[in-house]
Amino acid sequence: MPTLPDVLAKLSFLTATPAIVGLVITASLIVVIRDWRLSLAALSAQYVLVGLLLTRLIQPQVAVTKVLIGALVCVVLYLTARLASTGEEEPTSEQEAAEDSRSPVRAIGGGTPLADFAFRLLAALFVGLAVRSLSTRYPLPEVSSNIGFACYWLISLGLLVLMLTDEPLKVGMGLLTLITGFELFYSALEHSLSVVGFLGIANFLIALAIAYIIAASRAEVTAEERG
Amino acid sequence: MLTGPLFLIVLPLAVAAVVYLLRRWALIAASLASATVFVMASLCLRLPLDRSVSVLGWEVALGEPMMVLGREFALEPAGCSTLGFIYLIAVVAFLFAWRISQGRLFFPLGLVILSLLGAAVMVRLFLFAVLFLWIASLVAVLIIQGERQGPSLRLGSVQATELRAGPGRGALRYLVMVSLAIPPLLITPWLIDLQAVNPDNLALLHYAAVLLAVGFAVLLAVVPFHGWVSAVAIDAPPVVAAFLFTVTNAVVLLLMLNLFQSYPWLSEDPQVFGLLRLGGLLMAVVGGLLAFAQQDFGHLLGYAVLGDMGCTLVALGAASPSALTAALLQVAHRSVGLMLTAMGLAVVRRCAGSDSFASLAGVARRLPLSSAGLVLGGLSLAGMPLTAGFPSRWAIYRLLPAPGLAFAMLLSGAGVAFGYLHGLSTLLGPSTESKVKRDPLIASLMILAMIILCLGLGLRPQWLLPPIQRVVESFSLVARR
Numbered sequence: 138m139p140t141l142p143d144v145l146a147k148l149s150f151l152t153a154t155p156a157i158v159g160l161v162i163t164a165s166l167i168v169v170i171r172d173w174r175l176s177l178a179a180l181s182a183q184y185v186l187v188g189l190l191l192t193r194l195i196q197p198q199v200a201v202t203k204v205l206i207g208a209l210v211c212v213v214l215y216l217t218a219r220l221a222s223t224g225e226e227e228p229t230s231e232q233e234a235a236e237d238s239r240s241p242v243r244a245i246g247g248g249t250p251l252a253d254f255a256f257r258l259l260a261a262l263f264v265g266l267a268v269r270s271l272s273t274r275y276p277l278p279e280v281s282s283n284i285g286f287a288c289y290w291l292i293s294l295g296l297l298v299l300m301l302t303d304e305p306l307k308v309g310m311g312l313l314t315l316i317t318g319f320e321l322f323y324s325a326l327e328h329s330l331s332v333v334g335f336l337g338i339a340n341f342l343i344a345l346a347i348a349y350i351i352a353a354s355r356a357e358v359t360a361e362e363r364g
Numbered sequence: 365m366l367t368g369p370l371f372l373i374v375l376p377l378a379v380a381a382v383v384y385l386l387r388r389w390a391l392i393a394a395s396l397a398s399a400t401v402f403v404m405a406s407l408c409l410r411l412p413l414d415r416s417v418s419v420l421g422w423e424v425a426l427g428e429p430m431m432v433l434g435r436e437f438a439l440e441p442a443g444c445s446t447l448g449f450i451y452l453i454a455v456v457a458f459l460f461a462w463r464i465s466q467g468r469l470f471f472p473l474g475l476v477i478l479s480l481l482g483a484a485v486m487v488r489l490f491l492f493a494v495l496f497l498w499i500a501s502l503v504a505v506l507i508i509q510g511e512r513q514g515p516s517l518r519l520g521s522v523q524a525t526e527l528r529a530g531p532g533r534g535a536l537r538y539l540v541m542v543s544l545a546i547p548p549l550l551i552t553p554w555l556i557d558l559q560a561v562n563p564d565n566l567a568l569l570h571y572a573a574v575l576l577a578v579g580f581a582v583l584l585a586v587v588p589f590h591g592w593v594s595a596v597a598i599d600a601p602p603v604v605a606a607f608l609f610t611v612t613n614a615v616v617l618l619l620m621l622n623l624f625q626s627y628p629w630l631s632e633d634p635q636v637f638g639l640l641r642l643g644g645l646l647m648a649v650v651g652g653l654l655a656f657a658q659q660d661f662g663h664l665l666g667y668a669v670l671g672d673m674g675c676t677l678v679a680l681g682a683a684s685p686s687a688l689t690a691a692l693l694q695v696a697h698r699s700v701g702l703m704l705t706a707m708g709l710a711v712v713r714r715c716a717g718s719d720s721f722a723s724l725a726g727v728a729r730r731l732p733l734s735s736a737g738l739v740l741g742g743l744s745l746a747g748m749p750l751t752a753g754f755p756s757r758w759a760i761y762r763l764l765p766a767p768g769l770a771f772a773m774l775l776s777g778a779g780v781a782f783g784y785l786h787g788l789s790t791l792l793g794p795s796t797e798s799k800v801k802r803d804p805l806i807a808s809l810m811i812l813a814m815i816i817l818c819l820g821l822g823l824r825p826q827w828l829l830p831p832i833q834r835v836v837e838s839f840s841l842v843a844r845r
Contacts, residue, residue: 299540305532312543319547326554327491331433335495339543342502346509346539350532353509 145197151189153283159186160287161265164294167310168301169257173218180310181211183291187317190284194325199333203320206337210313210344217348218306221355257301264293279325291318305354309347316340365416368426369437372404372447372482380475387468394462397471401454401478408448409831413441436488442838443485445831446618450611453699454478456814457607463807464710466601467510474607476503481615490626493619494549497583497612501542504608508600509535534599537592545582548575556627569629576623576630577639583616584677586643587650590670594654597666602713606706609669610699617676617695621839631683641681645772647674652776655783660720661709661738664787668705668745668780672698672753675773679760685836687763692832694756697821698745701753704814705741708734711811715801721787726795728788731803735791737811742784744818747777752818755825 139147151159159182166179184207191200268289277285291314298311320336379400383393411417413427429438439447454474461470477500484496509532552572559568582589597605624631651671658664672694679691711734713719716727728735740751747757757777761770821827 303533303536305536308536308540312540316543316547323547323550326551331435332491332495335492335499339495339498339502339546342499343539343543346502346505346535349506350509350535350539354532 141197141201145192148189151186156186156189157283157287160190161290164291164314165258165261165265167314168261168294168298169254171253171307173222173306176307176310177211177215177218180214180313181208183314183317184208184211187287187291187321190287190321191324193284194280194321195328199330202333203337206340207317210340213341213344213348214306214309217351221306221351260297260301261294264297265290268293277322280322284321284325288318288322291315291321293318305347305350309343312343312347313340316343365423365425365428367428367430368407368413368424368439368444369430369482369486371407371424371426372439372486373437373479375404376400376475376479376482380472380479383475384469384472387471390462390465390468393468393471394458397475398455398458398462400475401451401458404478405448405451405455408439408444408451413439413444435492437483437486438488439486440838442618442621442835445835446614447482447485448831449696449699450481450614451478453610453703454607456703456810457603460603460707460710460807460810463804463810464603464707464714466603466710467507469510470507470601470604473503473507473510476500477507477611481611484615485618489553490619490623491550491553493622494546494579497615497619498542498546501612502539504612505535505539507604508538508596508608510601510604532599534592534595534597537595541582541589541592545579547579549579552576552579573630573633573636577636580616580620581643584613584643584673585647585670586677587646590647590650593670594663594666597669598660598662602662602665602706602709603703605665606699606702610702613673614695614699617680625839637681637683639681640677641769644674644677644679644681645769647671647677648773648776649674652779654779656779658783659722660718661705661712661724661742661787662719664742664780664783665702665705665709668742668783669698669702671776671780672701672745672747674776675747675757675760678764678769678773682760682763682765684763687760688836688839689829689832690756690759690763692835693825693828694753694760696828696832697752697756697825700814700818700821701741701744701751703741704737704811704818705739705745707807707811707814708736708738708741711804711807712738715803721790724787724790725793726791727800728791729795730800733803733808733811733815735788737815739784739788739791740815740818742787743781744822746780746784747773748781750819750822752821752825754822 163179163183163186167176167183170176170179184204188200188204188207191203194200268286271293272282272286272289276282277288280288295311295313295315295318298314299308302308302311316336316339323336324333379396383397386392386396407419407424407426411419411424411426416423416425416428418424426444427439429436431437457466458471458474460466480496480500480503484493484500487493487496552575555568555572555575559565559572562568580586585593593609596608600608630636648671651667651669651674655664655667655671658667676691676694676698679687679694709719712724712727712731715731715734716724718724744751744753747753757773761773764770764773
């Protein structure tokens, strides 16, 4: 049975440019796609790719722990979104669509209008250009240039998500993306296991808080609908 | 032997677990939570830090440091007073929540938050203090969102629905803003350590100061990062909002003062105090202006707190022993006014089903004590004479170096006072709503006690001066500028 170092050695080809490209794609998907399943899949992939990059900065065991925490976060968000989307149907009229816009889980399972998609894509492209410029002019200390680019990219796109939406699930994904980008950089600065533990707890609590907000908002909307 | 840090961190956590199981029985949960916190407050405010004493057969050494995973936790005089203060506020909040529910999770999670904030105050390293503060804030999101009793739920009217911030918006904004504040604060210790190795590289200290400014600006809701305050005020149960504004603000201010004390380069930089004054001025002006225009007590509470916190920052920016004393006195007095107005608001929301002025005409006739508490607490936040908020405000006005600053603070207070007086005129107006319930007896008695305290502190502010002066003595570097 292959050990962890064996597995990581086999995946070592992924720890450079492919992982960075993967992160560019996953973070972009979180920004432009409104379907929660795709976004959550992108977030999961993002945790794996960041874990691979982290093996270059910290002990592999710690990197794997961070991936596991990411997996746990995604499970929490998946279960919540699935629960919240149960019974949600596509609006059939303008009035229903307007009512639906007040729901905390709107757009969960819904399609993406073309204009919205184009706007988000354009915004992501502009941010991408800014990130490219930032990472060249102000390289982050203690990390290589491509990891610095990945940190800037994740933090910027996380911020972009926070600016573009007020849906709890999407906000949670944006926040987690931003924190992931920060952790990628911070892992190079602070190697303390206690800090890793604290950051893991914080990630998990963010997911729990988002889940709680979605569930409570859903209950509130249901109560309002019942009069 | 029981060390202070162990007791103050572990006890609330252990009781929180029990209270969680008993959360359906509000009386038992509230009694247990408030009794625990009262014991902790008594220990912090009465026991000496320099020696151990016997309490009920237990040897308690409050000032004895404790090591956990290589990290040292110790209770310093300033931290001890701060914790004693926030525990007392928590006792009032828990007792009131027994009669006017603030969500069933408030008791257990409130205890967890107090435990984490205690750890943030006592841990030696700033890095870990920030992490504890973050975790406490993430837990707080759950009580902000928990069992909201927004106006729309009660009335179901279009008008009331429009007033509400949106499902979970307060909790969401708080979560996002606090999480955005943490990364800059976490990087700062690394920069400071790096500068210690490279003493010639002063740019590192500059970066550290900028990151600290950004992080604290977000945590203290300095304009333009102030949106979460009003969102939490409108979205959270009122006493929960007051609890959070009081305890987290006190701990954040303490961490900031500890930094000033630990790093002389920070407290000797005039730009830092200039930034504090500017940030505070912006908060006071924006808080006062927006409070002036509000049409509901929820938003008004948020902007009144914002304006008052701005005055505190302006006073800290004056950087003198008297100004620091006035600022800390204001933090203590604000907690009384804030808790009083929140208690009044909680009863009004519960009995009248709304907090918008339009829906509260004549409510003061049915809810006289709650209405009085609501308005008097607000006037205290505005710094009106005869209320708890006045003495510290007056001291701050007199200590400010520029008359223009004092005038701006005065106008800010006037804006908040106008907002509350506008609300009062509606509360006293002709009644349109006949279904408003009467003042609940026990909650009203608690409000009455707070009204007496608020007026008492307005007339005799020196009651709180001795403990505050002990805190000021701990920050000699800040006060000696």
